Amino acid sequence: MMKDAQLSRREVLRTLAALPLGAQLLACGDGDPQPGATDTAIADTAADDDTAATDTLADDTAMPADTALPDDTTMADTTPSVCDPTLPDAEGPFFVENAPETTKLAAVGEPGQPISMRGVVRGVDCAFIAGAVIEVWQADDEGEYNDDKLRGTLIADAEGAFAFESIRPAPYGDVGGFRPAHFHYKVTAPGFRTVTTQIYFAGDEFLSPNDSCGGCGSDDEARIVALDTDDWGQHGEVDIVLEPV
Numbered sequence: 001m002m003k004d005a006q007l008s009r010r011e012v013l014r015t016l017a018a019l020p021l022g023a024q025l026l027a028c029g030d031g032d033p034q035p036g037a038t039d040t041a042i043a044d045t046a047a048d049d050d051t052a053a054t055d056t057l058a059d060d061t062a063m064p065a066d067t068a069l070p071d072d073t074t075m076a077d078t079t080p081s082v083c084d085p086t087l088p089d090a091e092g093p094f095f096v097e098n099a100p101e102t103t104k105l106a107a108v109g110e111p112g113q114p115i116s117m118r119g120v121v122r123g124v125d126c127a128f129i130a131g132a133v134i135e136v137w138q139a140d141d142e143g144e145y146n147d148d149k150l151r152g153t154l155i156a157d158a159e160g161a162f163a164f165e166s167i168r169p170a171p172y173g174d175v176g177g178f179r180p181a182h183f184h185y186k187v188t189a190p191g192f193r194t195v196t197t198q199i200y201f202a203g204d205e206f207l208s209p210n211d212s213c214g215g216c217g218s219d220d221e222a223r224i225v226a227l228d229t230d231d232w233g234q235h236g237e238v239d240i241v242l243e244p245v
């Protein structure tokens with residue numbers, strides 16, 4: 001009998017939790033709340049033994065999904081709504097249009113350190129841009145570009161995400177010195193300004209101010225990627241943010 005009484009109480013608590021506050025007060029006060037009535041109800045709940053309190057908390061995890069939705073909305077509201085646009089960088093002379101659509105830029109046997117890169121294409125409101133086109137090209141392990149390799153076209157998925165595998169490009173000699181290792185990205189999406197930029201790697205000795213390209217942006221922290229290393233190779237992640245047209 002005692003167990004039945006406890007279950008009944010839990011059901012009452014569960015029902016009250018799902019009601020608007022006004023309805024809870026009505027339910028607790030028989031429709032005519034008196035001064036202190038709410039305090040009394042709270043005191044009653046607080047006075048429950050630990051077991052009852054635990055049961056009530058556990059029941060919260062099983063509450064209907066629609067009861068949990070307001071919390072999800074609150075979390076979404078805390079998401080930053082301003083993302084800084086990705087800065088452009090020198091396109092250089094090695095871009096080739098219509099590179100093949102692929103997520104593996106390096107052919108099997110291409111010398112070099114395996115590397116994977118990933119990111120999300122977003123607007124300045126931080127909303128992802130599904131279907132954005134990311135064209136990537138790079139130097140090989142000896143710092144040489146070739147029109148027929150180490151380049152590809154990626155399509156961002158339904159959540160703006162993209163990823164590819166390749167070999168890590170090498171720094172290369174240029175007029176007056178060396179360029180730090182980098183990927184070239186050209187990112188395009190309807191309704192947004194195309195950005196052509198370069199992605200660099202943390203720790204590169206040729207980053208600005210040692211970059212032979214004085215007009216390049218190898219001092220832009222947003223485009224200097226810290227790479228993680230595992231048995232497979234290196235992994236980097238950087239989002240691309242486009243401005244509206």
Ligand SMILES: [Fe+2]
Binds near residue numbers: 139184
């Ligand atoms: Fe380059």
